[in-house]
Amino acid sequence: MVDVFEQVEEELRSDRYKRLARTWLPVVGGILLVALIAALAWWGYQSWETSRADKGSIAYERGLESLQSNNPVGADAAFTQAAKEGNGAYKALALMQRAGIALDANRVPEAIAFLDDAAKANRDPLIADAAAVKAAWLAMDTASLEDIQARLEPLTGDKRPFRDFAKEALAMAMAQHGKAAEAKDMLTVLKSGLDTPQIISQRSELLIAAIDSGSAANLKAITDQMARAPIAPQAPPAAPAAAPARP
Incomplete structure (x- = not known):
């Protein structure tokens, strides 16, 4: 009698395994195929x-x-x-x-x-932002202040690698469009910033002096020079090329 029960239990267990296999093998196979x-x-x-x-x-x-x-x-x-x-x-x-x-x-x-x-x-913002700042400098003499702001303001965030270069360009655009006071405020912050690259601190001081003396009325020569100058990165660029890009 015990043998009969064991045989029945074994058959039931076998049927249960078969049902499980029929249910889950296609699922497992599909997952493996997708993987x-x-x-x-x-x-x-x-x-x-x-x-x-x-x-x-x-x-x-x-x-x-x-x-x-x-x-x-x-x-x-x-x-x-x-x-x-x-x-x-x-x-x-x-x-x-x-x-x-x-x-x-x-x-x-x-x-x-x-x-x-x-x-x-x-x-990569080390490449993309450098190109965007350079484009803004080149567009500064012909584009509206709103266009320049739209180009530069997204690049001024704390985690953007060329944020200080973008702020400098934005200040120059404001000065060029008659907003000397706002430009001077931005340049003052840049000049005294602990993390500001030295080259930007120096340029900011000179530009503030130019605004104060009234000699910044015609900024085209300055913007032309900046548009053609290379951008010094605030961090080593992770470019795959053997030499850095020119603009």
Whole structure:
């Protein structure tokens, strides 16, 4: 009799396992399949990104070599290829180089467009914000104060790497549009800021003196000079290129 009960219990247990298997094996199999697809997709994406970075690096280096050889036409062609074939970082850096070439040829609107595209091409603020600040300087003589504020104010947050450069440019835009008192207030804060880069502290002091003396009535020469000056980063840029971007 005991053997009969044990046999019945074993059959019931076997049926229960079969039902569990029929219920859960498709679910487990589906999860494993999704995980496999995700892993393969990630591997494929990483391989694609690596390939794009390699292509961008080769074209970008060729562009730098052309610049060093005083061949802006060849450099622009190489940077165009780097922007087209490279990953986000190389695309941004190549567009910044193209902006520098356009600026050297006095094609300012074209340079601004390249910098705007560079700021959108990469999420790294060390690259994107540098391009955005540079574009604002170039646009300062032709754009409205509202446009310049829209460009610069998002870059002035505490965690933005070029916040002090953006604040300096914003103060200059205010001074240029007749808001000397507001500009002086911003420059005073920058001049005395403990974390303000020394170069900006020095420039702020000179600009405050210019505003006080009334010699800042015509700021076009100053803004032109700043638009063509390189931006010194507040932190080492994490750019993948062997040399920093020109603008």
